[in-house]
Amino acid sequence: MTSYRRWTLRTEHTAYTVRLAPDDTWAELHAWGPHGVEEGPSALDWSRRTHFITPADAAPVEYLPYGARPFTGADLVAGRPGHDRGVWWTFADAHEGDGSLRLTFTDDVLGLRTALCYATVPDTDVIHRWTELTCTGDEELRLERLDSAAVNIPVTTGARLTYLTGQWSQEFQRTQLDLTRGTFTMGSRQGVPGHAYAPWLAVQDAAAPRDAPAPAYGMALEWPGNWHFTAEAEPGGAVRVRAGRVPHEGAVHLAPGDTLVTPRLACAFSADGLDGLSRVWHRYERRLAGDRLHRTRKVLYNSWEATGFDVDASGQLELAKAAADIGAELFVVDDGWFTGRTDDTGGLGDWHPDPAAFPQGFDRFVDDVRALGLDFGLWVEPEAVSPGSRLYAEHPDWVYRIDERPARLVRNQLLLDLGRTDVQDFVIATLDRLLTDHAVSYLKWDMNRPPTERGRPGAGPADRLDLDAEHVAGYLRVLDHLRAAHPDVTVEGCAGGGGRIDHATLARTDVVWPSDNTAPLDRLSIQFGFLHAHAPHVMSSWVTDAPGVFDPRPRSLAFRFVNAMCGVLGIGADLRTWNPEQRAEAARWIARYKEVREVIHRGEARLLGCPADPTCGVQYDAEDGSRTVVAALSTGRLDGAPLVPGRPDRLRLRGLTPDAHYHDAATGATYSGAHLLHYGLPFAWSADHDAELVVLIRQ
Template sequence: MNKQMIVYDDQKKIFHLMNDNISYVFEIIEDTYLAHRHWGKRVESYSLSNKPTLKKRTFAAMNVPERPEFSLEYVPLEVSFPNQGDYREPSVQIRMSNGYTVSRFCYEKFEISDGAPEFIAFPHARDIPASGSQTLTIHLVDPVSSIRLLLFYTIFEDADVIIRSSKIINESNSGVTIEKLSSASVDRRYDGQMCTTFYGTHQKEYQLNRQSISHGKFSVGSSRGASGPQYPPYLSISKDATEFSGDVHAMTLIYSGNHLSNLERDQYNHLRLQIGLNPDTFTWQLGPGESFQSPQAVLSFSDKGYNGNSNAFHRFFNKHLIPQNWVKKPRPVLVNSWEMSYFNVSEKIMKDLIDSAKEMGFEAVVLDDGWFGERNSSKTSLGDWQVDANKFPNGIKPLIDYAKERKLQFGIWFEPEMISPNSDLIQSHPDWVMRTAEYEPLLGRSQYILDLTNAEVQTFIIDLLTRSIKDFGISYIKWDMNRHITDPASNVLNQAHAAEYSHRYMMGLYRILNTITTLFPEVLFENCSSGGGRLDPGMLYFMPQTWASDNTDGLDRQRIQYGASYLFPPYSLTGHVSSVPNHQTGRVIDFETRKHLASSTNMGYEMDIMQLSDHEKAVIKAHVEGYKEERDFLMTSEFYRLESPFDTNHCAWMFADQARNKLIVYLFRNTYDVSELSLLIKIPFIDLKANYVEVNSQKQYSGSELANCGIALENPIGDHLALRLDFEKC
């Protein structure tokens, strides 16, 4: 029996979800509607102390005629519908068989159950019995249309998050159309909060965007067929919060396709936060007896600033999202062939790379793009996943065996969702291309997209990967996706369901991923979409790590990794040390900066390690060996951002074990400023009552001194300084 974390007060009509740190409260009002009352720090009991008084407003619709002061226009709601007097953005919109979107949902009943719901069709919060969780299911019914709406709320003992989702069941005799179904909608009082989201592009992912909240609507999302680097699924609000203090409320979505986050400030200074499927690219036909389940939203709260909020996400992702067999399993330190040789790979090059990798202490070698078909450029051969006999006359299996003999793992790059116009596959299966019948599909990166709504295509990809893993004996797959959707259509999908295409594509992808990762749990899958183009919680459910960005530049990576850490544990992000001048920016940034940035992630290399001097090889070997020694610490430690590269010329962060016995601090100073005579960094989130020794200098400090006074550091002439401080408790 789990600890009771959900209680219902029948007299007050209040639901209260709580663990040791947070509470989430809402009320049944007028025996019909659900009013939001609290989401934040734990309250021991709740007696409606903050319930707003109501006042009659001219033009406000009266939902209860005998109570003219009551109107949904200014009630803080848990779920909202159009045409009920609430003119804010609805969270659910259903078009009935008569063509209208009028609905009147009423509260019917609730259920409290131990555990978390599991959804076979798509990623979700994993129910780990030992951790303790409970789920509240609310039933709302429209008695006229016979449509049932279920709202799910799950809370965990070991994570300061609420998991929300929605399900629509058609209990009528007529078909209906779902036009919008948010995973979560929460109304709060506006109190001068700021809004934080992310923007970005290829090679510039997870850029922080913080702004004031004006009257009206603000939204970010994706219609690209993927979560996208432009506006990934994240929305937070906070007032006067810093990285170190203040209340932060944040949302994300366990989904990898088209999504939308809404924030609305109305005329009464109420805020409505929503996250879910993007209604601009989504409708769903629901026949009699059919149901539709939304993806899950993750709602995170902390009163310890953005760092505290991020740590809540990190703990939840590690405990309840990442594949459990990989949570505490070290990932191999690898060298990737891409920036070394691009498409010009061969048996000799890879053998030499294996020998050099073994010499320098690497644990895996990855053969990136260019090994199959006639793949000498990006314009050909996607879909023709036969080994290029000109580059590998003996095939790949002997090469993999060669690596294994040297105690090295071997990985291969795939882009399974794509097809080239110049390929044998398109000649034999032109009907497998995502396209409309009337128009020629558009190219992106010289390639088309396979129609993953087609079960034959799904089976083809599953069989391809199954055969490759078994025949080659590979232990690692880098799964890439290098373009977005422009022609969302299929020749096997009924035209009546055309507007469902984008979501059906994602369901097809999830079926493939679920099948393959279940068949081969020991294979390490790395998520990639030209870097972080599909860096989202949905992909993290199947693949425990993501290539954060194709941009490995030592300056740009500071912002990318800093921003991505708002959601993702650093060890779930991969970062590689690459050569200079950097292939993306042309910048020449010192090795120490590049090394420390990569060491702050799931570290690897991506350069020609075979052409290095003996000294350079020795330096890399020392780095690799040192990283392997502290890998377990990095994998299990807590992460804290200390100085923001978005606000200053510096970037700093810290790894710390839970007992604060060991700390690693990285500090990056970019351009040199002659007026900055020395550097100063404060180190909060440590044991204030303990004493620490800085291992490199052997100087001792009290924890309270490091947190409140900081530590001064030399600021030598020259751009791009990178420092590492190691503290151990005395």
């Protein structure tokens, strides 16, 4: 029997074991799963006899370059400019710490040192993986591929991939594909994660029944720029996933002595299927929030859908008064508050309140809003600039552009080169001024324009610039400054909806905006996918009057509220058009939400069914198990009488104690845990009743 050098990383419930190949040429996965899975022969072991491929192409390697792994998917492609590409390294050393591991390989001919880095995240089942690349020679290196990690999935008959797809206004659609042979890839070259795919992937065995909680392996890339995931069903039935950033310019140059650190790839495992995996991600994101998790996420009113660009003090105050009356705690003025912003053709970059809109002064307006008992917030898009703005006239060189080529307008605007330090300093100074000169406690950071002509004239050859990484670094520098200089300000991340949602952004913001689509059944599908990857406490969701775009079936105001209460509740409707009965109903729902939001934001969430089912919902269990909150929604037809014999629909709950009892104070009903687990909660839907929020008290 071959003897391997092995290292095991342990999380709360899982073990991840890496071993060194006998000839010290690579590291490979030995086992990944629940505690104890590493005891015994590796399930990923492979035959040393290979035909037409190399042993490295068949092995479950953790990370290998082109040269050592030429056929089935290399994770690193590097070489010296003007020379042949390829890395042939040998093992140098290993450093094992408390929950960490660092394996170093060197290629002295090329002049490259590569460190494969691992770190467990305390109190979670997440392991970070990343790679550090150091140029040790006298000549620079050209890196054409620089993935963060490769993840081997111990499946037997191919992989079932679950991923999140979409487009603007239809983000986070849960999509599944069985991959038994071939390659699947997804990603973005828009300078942000994008609306088409989320940088998140779950993998299960394709042979597992779709309705069974088959073990699930998950990956999420911490990178708000260009990225890719590539899953390959390799020879012998192995499935391997590569993930990393994608340089916009096609390659990155690494100077002698410099080190490049790739984005972190978070890797997670749950024996309880996709639903269990979602709770692993939720716990991880609660940890990312740190102390900010314990801040109350206030009920928000945003004025955009009511007024659009038609912003003036009297109209906004009328909305603020209506919002305060129904129980909102925060009033956010969206686009249109600053000079020159009467439509989407002007104003961006000139971030000063419009004196015509606030004739008694902006601070007087803010004070009037706050006198209603509301916090105050503003919308900004600091990366964008309008061609007619004063900022653009003074600094035309600050935008991305290519000499002697036309500048393309997207949404009538250009994009600032946030990789430039002077642009970062301008954005920081602008936000500092707004947050210190005015009593602003909430900032909604939007981005509605990805880079197109991505160049920086005068900065040297374009192929030697790493503009994508520099923009990401600038974006994160500004967010880090906001967190440090304005720790009490709540920051919302938005990019035309859900275009820039990743763990780097989530670690620096308080909430994110999953989509500009707020229609009830459309939003239900968006939130269902979102909650697979992200936690309820970061999901901003509004109640509006928006009609359905993709699913136009009408739903009640109650449905809209219960659906929005599954995350961080906001209101975006024009309250001036609501009658007294609608406002009274809204006030009741907001009051109920305030009673349970801590359970929703800090408890354990379970997805009950899916939007394709006639009834679906989300279950939230308090940390101490004392309360269970169920948001239940009817997605089926509501017209006509129920079928004979007309029994109510039921949602089977999960994770309860079978011999405990759970009391619903609203109805007086008491259920055993066994009853709720086996039969479920009953719901008698009708045309007038399509949603419920149930609060169960454990007795």
